[in-house]
Amino acid sequence: HESVYRFNPILAIVAMITSILTLASFTKAFYSAFMGAELPEYQEVKEVPKSMIAGMAILAAGIIFFSLFPGLVVDRLAHPATEALINQGAYINGIMGGGG
Incomplete structure (x- = not known):
């Protein structure tokens, strides 16, 4: 970080601002996805079929293998x-x- 600041201080400041804004946007997305209130239309969610779970399990086993x-x-x-x-x-x- 220090070398970028010595090379081009404006570039270092822009990079820091970009990092802060990225952190803010991901924090907002994380909060709304995992910490937000549960919507009423999703209170009666059904489980997925076993065939879909089997497909995911096969892919996961392949990745692990x-x-x-x-x-x-x-x-x-x-x-x-x-x-x-x-x-x-x-x-x-x-x-x-x-x-x-």
Whole structure:
């Protein structure tokens, strides 16, 4: 922060004002979403179907699985894609039928 102020004090002041206004807007949004009064039309909310919960659970399980074992994605998808980008001649020959 100090280096920005030394480089351009106006830029530092604008950045601080922007940060304060952003904090104020997010505080207002948080309060209205989580701390505000409950609206009468939402007092009789029904639970979602089990199929929707199952879909979310499958996606959550996938996220957890791939975060615990990222090597599966890297080894099977990222490395072949990187090799294809680096070795374009072999890729073109493979696609065009052997490059003969």
